[in-house]
Structures are given as C-alpha cells and as structure tokens.
Amino acid sequence: MATGVSVAVVGVTGAVGQTTLKVLEERKFPxxxxxxxxxxxxxxxxxxxxxxxxxxxxxxxGAFTGVDVAFFSxxxxxxxxxxxxxxxAGAMVVDKSSAFRxxxxxxxxxxxxxxxxxxxxxxxxxxxxxTTIVTVMPLKPLHDxxxxxxVIATSYQAVSGAGVQGVEELTRQxxxxxxxxxxxxxxxxHQIAFNVIPHIDKPDAxxxxxxxxxxxxxxxxxxxxxxLPVSPTTVRVPVFTAHSIAVNAETEVKVTSAQARxxxxxxxxxxxxxEPGEGRYPMPVTVEGQDDCFVGRVREDLSLASxxxxxxxxxxxxxxxxxxxxxxxxxxxx
Amino acid sequence: MATGVSVAVVGVTGAVGQTTLKVLEERKFPxxxxxxxxxxxxxxxxxxxxxxxxxxxxxxxGAFTGVDVAFFSxxxxxxxxxxxxxxxAGAMVVDKSSAFRxxxxxxxxxxxxxxxxxxxxxxxxxxxxxTTIVTVMPLKPLHDxxxxxxVIATSYQAVSGAGVQGVEELTRQxxxxxxxxxxxxxxxxHQIAFNVIPHIDKPDAxxxxxxxxxxxxxxxxxxxxxxLPVSPTTVRVPVFTAHSIAVNAETEVKVTSAQARxxxxxxxxxxxxxEPGEGRYPMPVTVEGQDDCFVGRVREDLSLASxxxxxxxxxxxxxxxxxxxxxxxxxxxx
Numbered sequence: 001m002a003t004g005v006s007v008a009v010v011g012v013t014g015a016v017g018q019t020t021l022k023v024l025e026e027r028k029f030p031x032x033x034x035x036x037x038x039x040x041x042x043x044x045x046x047x048x049x050x051x052x053x054x055x056x057x058x059x060x061x062g063a064f065t066g067v068d069v070a071f072f073s074x075x076x077x078x079x080x081x082x083x084x085x086x087x088x089a090g091a092m093v094v095d096k097s098s099a100f101r102x103x104x105x106x107x108x109x110x111x112x113x114x115x116x117x118x119x120x121x122x123x124x125x126x127x128x129x130x131t132t133i134v135t136v137m138p139l140k141p142l143h144d145x146x147x148x149x150x151v152i153a154t155s156y157q158a159v160s161g162a163g164v165q166g167v168e169e170l171t172r173q174x175x176x177x178x179x180x181x182x183x184x185x186x187x188x189x190h191q192i193a194f195n196v197i198p199h200i201d202k203p204d205a206x207x208x209x210x211x212x213x214x215x216x217x218x219x220x221x222x223x224x225x226x227x228l229p230v231s232p233t234t235v236r237v238p239v240f241t242a243h244s245i246a247v248n249a250e251t252e253v254k255v256t257s258a259q260a261r262x263x264x265x266x267x268x269x270x271x272x273x274x275e276p277g278e279g280r281y282p283m284p285v286t287v288e289g290q291d292d293c294f295v296g297r298v299r300e301d302l303s304l305a306s307x308x309x310x311x312x313x314x315x316x317x318x319x320x321x322x323x324x325x326x327x328x329x330x331x332x333x334x
Numbered sequence: 335m336a337t338g339v340s341v342a343v344v345g346v347t348g349a350v351g352q353t354t355l356k357v358l359e360e361r362k363f364p365x366x367x368x369x370x371x372x373x374x375x376x377x378x379x380x381x382x383x384x385x386x387x388x389x390x391x392x393x394x395x396g397a398f399t400g401v402d403v404a405f406f407s408x409x410x411x412x413x414x415x416x417x418x419x420x421x422x423a424g425a426m427v428v429d430k431s432s433a434f435r436x437x438x439x440x441x442x443x444x445x446x447x448x449x450x451x452x453x454x455x456x457x458x459x460x461x462x463x464x465t466t467i468v469t470v471m472p473l474k475p476l477h478d479x480x481x482x483x484x485v486i487a488t489s490y491q492a493v494s495g496a497g498v499q500g501v502e503e504l505t506r507q508x509x510x511x512x513x514x515x516x517x518x519x520x521x522x523x524h525q526i527a528f529n530v531i532p533h534i535d536k537p538d539a540x541x542x543x544x545x546x547x548x549x550x551x552x553x554x555x556x557x558x559x560x561x562l563p564v565s566p567t568t569v570r571v572p573v574f575t576a577h578s579i580a581v582n583a584e585t586e587v588k589v590t591s592a593q594a595r596x597x598x599x600x601x602x603x604x605x606x607x608x609e610p611g612e613g614r615y616p617m618p619v620t621v622e623g624q625d626d627c628f629v630g631r632v633r634e635d636l637s638l639a640s641x642x643x644x645x646x647x648x649x650x651x652x653x654x655x656x657x658x659x660x661x662x663x664x665x666x667x668x
Contacts (some may be wrong), residue, residue: 178512229637303563
C-alpha cells in the first residue's frame with residue numbers, strides 16, 4: 001500500500017464520521033482515494049477532505065469494490081448489514097458501532113493497550129464504546145503495576161457521545177432558556193440543559209443500562225481479564241464534548257498515588273494533569289479537541305488499603321471514537 | 335413557647351437564608367417575631383416574610399436578646415463569631431456552616447436519622463453539608479437492614495450549593511455563550527457552563543478536597559460509625575439546583591435490590607423513583623423544589639456479592655440545608 005490506501009467512511013455526516021475525516025487529514029493518513037457514505041436522507045450533501053468537496057452517497061452495489069479500509073460509524077444496524085459486504089469486497093472494516101464488539105472472532109482494539117490483538121482480525125476490527133476507551137486508558141498502566149481486582153466507574157458523558165442530535169438538543173434547549181422559553185426534550189428522554197440524566201440506553205433486568213454493560217464487557221475484553229469485577233454507573237451531563245469518568249480501582253498489589261501518577265504519565269496516549277492546588281486537573285472544556293486522554297485527582301483510597309481514586313477525561317469523538325479507529329487502521333497498514 | 339418562637343436568620347440574603355424564610359412560612363413554623371441579619375453590604379436590603387417586608391440589618395449588640403432560635407447560614411467565620419454570642423443571649427443556634435460540625439459537643443443532626451442526638455445540644459446544633467445530607471439519607475435505611483461496610487460516593491453538585499454567586503456565574507456564562515461571547519470564570523475556578531469541575535474547596539495533602547473530607551467525616555458522625563470507610567469524589571456540574579450522588583455501598587449482610595427499594599421507600603423523607611424502563615429516576619430538574627430526597631437506579635453490584643449501586647438526588651437548598659435546619663428546630667420546640 002506504498003502508493004496509498006483507498007478509504008471509505010460510512011456514516012460520514014455524523015459526529016464521529018466528521019471527526020474521522022478531520023483525523024485522517026491531521027495524521028496524514030495515506031489516503032489514495034476516499035468514498036463517503038451516509039443514510040438515504042444525507043444523499044447529495046457534501047463533505048470536505050483536504051480542500052476537496054465530496055458528494056455523500058448511500059451504500060449501493062459495488063460501494064466497497066477496491067476499498068482497502070472502511071471506517072463505519074453509522075450505527076449497529078448499518079454495520080451489521082454492510083460490514084460483511086465490505087469484507088467480502090476485500091476491505092478491512094474498522095467498526096465504531098457495538099455490532100461486533102463482543103464477537104470472539106473480532107478484535108476489540110485500543111492500540112496503546114492491545115494493538116497486537118488487531119493482527120488476528122478476519123476482516124472486521126471493532127472500536128470500543130467511547131466511555132470504555134477513556135476509562136480503560138488509565139486502567140491498563142495501573143493493571144500493569146498493581147493487577148486490577150475491582151473497578152467502579154461513574155461517568156459524566158457529553159451530549160455529542162449521542163451524536164449530532166445530542167449537540168443540537170443541548171444547543172436548542174439552552175437557547176430556549178436564554179429566551180425564557182420552555183426546554184422541551186425531543187431527543188434525550190428528559191431535559192438535558194441544566195440537568196443530569198442517570199440513564200443512557202435501555203436498562204436490563206438487573207437495572208443496568210446497555211451503556212453500563214458495554215463498559216463492563218468491553219473493559220474485560222480489552223484487558224483480557226474476562227472475570228474482572230466492574231461496577232458501572234453512566235450519566236449524561238450538559239457538556240458538548242469530552243467524557244469524564246470518576247474511577248475507583250482496587251488492585252492486588254498496593255499502588256501509591258506517586259506510583260500511579262508515574263505509571264499514568266508514562267503511558268502512551270495518556271497525560272497527567274494533577275495539581276489540584278493550582279486548579280490543574282482534566283475537564284471537558286480543556287480536553288476537548290485533544291488526542292490524548294488526561295488523568296488527575298489521583299488519590300489513595302481512604303476506605304481501602306489497596307484502592308485508588310482518579311478522574312480521567314478524554315474527547316470521546318477523538319480518542320473515544322474517530323482517532324482510535326484511525327489508529328487501528330494505522331497499525332495494520334504500516 | 336406556645337405563644338410562638340422568636341426567630342433570627344443570619345445570612346438571610348444568601349441562597350440558604352432565602353430558602354429558610356420560605357420553609358419557615360410553608361411549614362407554618364410558629365414564628366412570633368423575626369429578625370433578619372446579613373453582612374455589611376446587605377444592610378438596608380429588604381426581605382419578605384408572610385407578606386411583611388423586613389429590613390436587613392447587620393449583627394450588632396443585643397441582636398440576639400430575646401431570640402429563641404437563630405438560624406445561621408452566613409458562612410463559618412460569621413458562625414464562629416456570632417453563634418456563641420447568640421447562645422450567651424439565650425438563643426438556640428441552628429448552624430448551617432461547617433464551623434461546629436465536627437465539635438464533639440455539638441450534635442450534627444439529620445432529624446430522620448439521628449433526631450435524638452439533637453436533645454444533647456448545649457446551645458449550638460449543626461446542620462451537615464448539603465452533599466452529606468443527600469448522601470446519608472438512603473445510607474441510614476440501608477445500614478439498618480444490612481450494616482454498612484464501605485461507601486463510595488461520587489457527586490454531581492449544583493451551582494447553588496456554592497451560593498447565589500454560583501447561580502449568577504452559570505447564568506452569566508450561559509447567556510454569554512448564547513450571545514456568542516466568551517465565558518469568563520469569575521467565581522468558580524474554571525468555566526462551569528457546559529463543563530464539569532472535579533474540584534470543590536481546597537485539596538489536602540492526600541489530594542482530597544475539603545468538600546470530600548466533609549462527606550467522609552460527617553457521614554461517620556451522623557451514622558455514629560466513626561470508622562466507616564468512605565471514599566468520596568465531589569464534582570460541580572452545570573445544574574442550578576439539586577445535588578445528585580452515585581453511591582456504591584458494601585454491606586455486612588447481603589441486601590437485594592428489592593430489599594433496598596423497600597427500605598428506601600419506607601424511610602421518612604426519602605422517596606423511591608426507580609422505573610428506568612419508563613424513564614423514571616431522580617434528576618435535578620425533577621427534584622428541585624421538593625422537600626424529600628429521591629432514590630433510584632437501585633442495582634445489585636456486579637462486582638461484589640454484598641454491594642449495591644444507587645443514585646440519590648435532593649434539593650440541596652431545602653433538605654440539604656434550610657429544611658433540615660428548620661426540622662432540627664421543630665424537634666426541639668415541640
């Protein structure tokens with residue numbers, strides 16, 4: 001592929017699709033040619049890549065002929081329908097949806113953590129859920145020095161994690177408030193402006209939501225710790241971009257704050273901002289637009305000898321989605 | 335006191351002081367006469383109580399002469415200075431500040447939980463921190479059936495928990511955003527609109543903030559469990575009123591979700607909203623203005639046999655402050 005890679009982006013008009021184009025351009029991904037697809041209602045819209053205007057089409061016969069890498073971020077149903085077609089046509093699929101993540105034949109990859117797993121792919125590679133990626137980034141270096149015994153994760157998730165419509169909803173409700181008008185929910189189940197909603201996706205019989213169970217199952221698969229006890233609570237907050245997660249982790253071996261900070265600071269893709277006295281710690285508005293994940297508020301657990309509390313935040317459209325997907329492709333085209 | 339109670343409110347122009355007047359009126363607290371105090375810069379302002387306009391004064395000589403009950407919500411420094419004067423003048427002080435909370439001679443009271451402790455007062459009664467009150471409300475019935483072994487609390491705190499200036503800051507920044515202008519921080523250390531700040535009050539050497547340590551120490555004192563392991567993370571969110579807390583609790587005796595729900599629903603001052611499939615769970619916008627605390631998202635812990643996750647929210651100006659203070663006074667005047 002020295003002469004370049006033929007790329008397709010499916011779901012190009014969505015928040016992740018748009019960010020995928022940006023990341024491909026920023027990272028000088030060797031794009032030879034680019035096809036952009038979205039749903040029926042986006043046909044005829046245009047997107048821009050490296051100054052060129054491209055017309056959005058829907059996936060049709062021959063869509064993936066000659067494509068080397070197809071990035072999918074159009075949702076699970078679309079991935080289930082079209083990803084196998086793309087593989088059949090000879091493309092490698094990097095899928096951002098949840099369709100194939102727990103399929104034992106599909107590697108679930110965060111390149112800094114389990115890049116080697118990518119090489120075992122059979123055509124499809126899955127990108128974890130955005131909250132999973134941001135959470136698992138500091139868990140890996142912590143596990144390497146202390147061996148994880150239990151994880152409790154409590155999230156503060158941005159509206160763009162739910163896509164462009166989430167951003168539109170927070171914008172629309174906030175502007176309505178500014179005009180003194182009612183903040184009617186249309187997309188989220190309740191008002192999101194000036195509110196927090198402790199409910200993302202459908203609940204199961206045990207009361208956990210699909211978003212919470214993704215976090216449990218995906219963290220286990222990525223870390224190759226199939227029995228790791230994980231206790232999740234996922235919450236939507238009125239933030240545009242970047243997810244934050246308060247993590248309590250118990251380890252087999254005691255890890256001091258100093259050891260944890262050193263491990264976090266030295267892990268690729270992770271940066272330490274931990275000077276609370278100077279007001280320095282990760283926040284959505286400071287991590288938005290950044291490629292790395294940021295960790296801070298590292299504290300030894302007051303309630304447990306081998307416990308640690310910390311706070312991690314990351315741009316869930318970048319490392320939590322588009323960037324991680326492009327990094328997966330980079331692993332395999334190098 | 336059959337003919338009524340002579341009342342003083344110190345810090346009457348603040349968010350909690352204003353709510354105290356509202357609550358006294360709503361609950362038909364037998365106010366015989368009312369004196370209202372605030373800081374130098376509020377002198378001459380007026381407040382309304384039962385349709386009457388009262389002029390705000392600063393605390394001066396004789397301020398508490400003849401006063402039966404004085405509600406303090408002017409901050410720790412003011413409480414340290416004036417509460418002993420009020421006690422000397424014969425008043426019973428209900429203090430909302432942190433000044434006396436950990437004083438062994440001062441009862442720290444949530445009436446539904448440890449109302450009996452109030453009777454041991456020596457003039458001053460302390461009202462816990464707002465986040466503590468909302469968190470401890472469901473912990474008590476859970477402890478009664480399962481005996482608490484460890485608590486991990488992660489908060490989503492409203493700006494009005496920081497007072498009127500917090501509300502003004504979120505309002506000002508959001509309106510600036512609506513006009514396309516910069517959102518400059520003036521009161522909180524960082525932008526709060528469309529952001530979350532994992533830092534409330536000063537950090538200590540171990541990295542925990544004063545707000546986090548209040549939660550640890552006050553929960554222990556209220557529940558009379560001086561060694562209870564508590565692991566806190568407190569976070570400010572862009573919500574006007576009502577604090578929410580994601581709680582993970584470990585008990586000596588296994589408590590099922592059904593048992594916990596029953597215990598929560600039956601506890602005075604606590605209500606169960608736990609039908610996530612129907613979108614029913616506590617949120618800031620639905621609990622604001624309500625006297626009770628609300629609990630939902632009750633889930634048996636996936637990571638521990640005797641663990642439980644739940645979500646509790648309460649109006650921190652009411653049950654978290656003003657209402658709890660008035661309830662303390664009611665215990666003692668009945």
